[in-house]
Amino acid sequence: MFQSLSKNLEKAIKSLKGQGRITEINIASTIKEIRRSLVQADVHYKVAKQVTDAIKQKAIGTNVLTSVSPGQLFTKLVQDALTDLMGGMHSEVRLTGHPAIILVAGLQGAGKTTLTAKLAHYYKKKNKTPLLVACDVYRPAATDQLKKLGTELNVSVYTEPEEKNPHTIAQNAIQAAKQNAIDLVIVDTAGRLAIDKEMMQEIRMLKESLKPSETLFVVDAMAGQDAVTTAQAFNEQLNFDGVVLTKLDGDARGGAALSIRSMVDKPIKFISTGEKMQDLDLFHPDRMASRILGMGDVISFVERAEEVYNEEQQRRLEQKIKTNQFNLEDLVKQIEQIKKIGNLKEIVSMLPGLGKITQDLPLDEDVFKSCEVIIASMTPKERKNPHIIDRSRRERIARGSGTTIQEVNQLLKQFDLIYKMMKKVHKEGPSFFSSLPGLFKKVR
Ligand SMILES: Nc1nc2c(ncn2[C@@H]2O[C@H](COP(=O)(O)OP(=O)(O)OP(=O)(O)O)[C@@H](O)[C@H]2O)c(=O)[nH]1
Ligand SMILES: [Mg+2]
Structure with a gap:
């Protein structure tokens, strides 16, 4: 981005x-x-x-x-x-009412359904009990998509496959929410390819009848100037409360993020940077400005990392490092944790001074994949004691993982580096960040 x-x-x-x-x-x-x-x-x-x-x-x-x-x-x-x-200050999403209601609107494919689920994930972590409501009555697949996401997140999804009126569905969902101690209802709606009178009418009426505490307009950042035009059109009809910019992980040039506030006079509240549930960040104009200027956004990085790493895990890891017990099994666990924080390019772009070099770094999830495949071909004993992996074991691991002996060597070398670095972090703290990018050189 x-x-x-x-x-x-x-x-x-x-x-x-x-x-x-x-x-x-x-x-x-x-x-x-x-x-x-x-x-x-x-x-x-x-x-x-x-x-x-x-x-x-x-x-x-x-x-x-x-x-x-x-x-x-x-x-x-x-x-x-x-x-x-970009608006100066971060602008909060308002969650008032019992239940609080968030209405999600936008054009087709903007990322509404994905956002609906991401919001549930986000607010669940803040101790809310959300209910997702499938109000896209035109595409049966849309309901299935929401149900699937709800199941993955362990969040209830309200659907009425036979009902064709989104107002009825939404009203019934709110009744159900009241009876089931739900404190946040998030309503997913249907999109259209372009601004369309009928859709606008439908979403406007939904807003009038639901009186949501927050109406969020979702727009694909890749649409560039069009994102601003669409936002203006929706705002005229809907008077929404905030904008969610999606697909900022792509090669969006970013103009939408920069222009929307001054052209539409509505704040951006969240940004979405990927398809995974955790790829959602609160929008902070100052942090975004730092990122644009290649100064990183350490605060957002730490916030994401904190969600993934809890104190207990951190303590256990530190103990292992201290007692020289950190091994390849722990490395795989670390990789899994890093993947949970987000996509690698995104993570690196949040770190000061590294933002501008991400383009040139071969950072993609493949970096991890070959590591994981190689480690999976080792025996538990080898994973716990990497030093016993001699030439013949390396040959066997390479054959088993469909890689070459050089790649196995490279991985072991990287493990050694990570191990040394972790010991260093343990002693020094933040210098860890400055050594990050060199570690994940692509094996292949
Ligand atoms: N790379 C990337 N993909 C995203 C992001 N948000 C959503 N997507 C993907 O974009 C596609 C469309 O997302 P949906 O959430 O289905 O969009 P929608 O607005 O509900 O679409 P309709 O219901 O058809 O109007 C899906 O493949 C999502 O996985 C994002 O921030 N980054
Ligand atoms: Mg949808």
């Missing part, structure tokens, strides 16, 4: 380096470059101009302190301007 924007902004700011002080003349080309980068990322040119005008004004009025370079000062100004552009 935002890779080319990040690169272009960095280039623009770099061109200032070496300048002793900021004047209207020496920042002119940097300002122009920043504007161009924003427009290229699909930000509306008027918005881009507003942003760069604000940066310019602040830059000229600021004395460069001796301790910061003009480049550093400019990075800060751009970061502030992007944060303001």
Whole structure:
């Protein structure tokens, strides 16, 4: 996400380096470059101009302190301007009422059903008892999709396959919720290919009759400028409360994230960065601005990691490292945990200084797959005592896993590195992050 924007902004700011002080003349080309980068990322040119005008004004009025370079000062100004552009502060989802109701709306394929399930997953962890409601009465498969997700999450799903009126379904679901100590009802609705009078009418009436505490508009970030146009159209009809931007894991240029707030005047509340249930983050304008500028988003990373790693596991792991008992079985467990935090590129892009290099790193889930396959071909004894894996064992493992002996060697070498690094982390703490990317070089 935002890779080319990040690169272009960095280039623009770099061109200032070496300048002793900021004047209207020496920042002119940097300002122009920043504007161009924003427009290229699909930000509306008027918005881009507003942003760069604000940066310019602040830059000229600021004395460069001796301790910061003009480049550093400019990075800060751009970061502030992007944060303001995206709404400044994080905006909360309102969950009032018994039960609280979230209505999910958007075009076909935007990611509504996936979001409905992700929200259930998210709020369940916050001790809510959610009920998902299938109000897409046009596609039977839509109900099945929601049911399947509900089963995976162990969350109840309300359906009425024979009922064709979404209002009736939703009202009945709320009655059922009241009788079953459900405190959050999340309503999934049908999408259409394009803005369509009938759909708008249906969703508007649903909103009127349900009086949800929160109506979320879901939009695919890959739609670029169209995402903004669609948001405007939905907002006119629906007056929704917040936006959820989906598919930010793709090669979306990010303009939608940057423009929606100023063009529609509604906050982005969540962003979705993948198909897995945990790929959902609260939207924080300041953190996003840092990420765009390649400064990482450690807070979001830590939040996600904390959800996956509990204290008990952490304590056990530390104990193993301390007593030199960390082995290949533990490595597989660690890999499983990392996978739960999210997709690897996403994780790395949250770490400071690494954001801009993710594009060049061969980071995909295959990295883990070959590790797991190789480890699966070892005997339990080998996994517990990697040092006993000699040449003939390596040959057997390679044959068993359909890999080569070089790949097995590489894995063992990586294990050794990880082991050493973990010992180091144990002693030093955060330097762990700086050694992360080198470890997961693709084996093949
Ligand atoms: N890569 C990626 N895929 C996503 C994301 N969100 C949803 N998807 C995928 O996009 C596709 C459509 O998602 P759905 O949740 O079914 O979309 P929908 O809005 O309910 O679609 P309709 O019910 O047909 O209107 C599915 O294959 C999802 O797995 C995301 O953030 N990233
Ligand atoms: Mg759907």
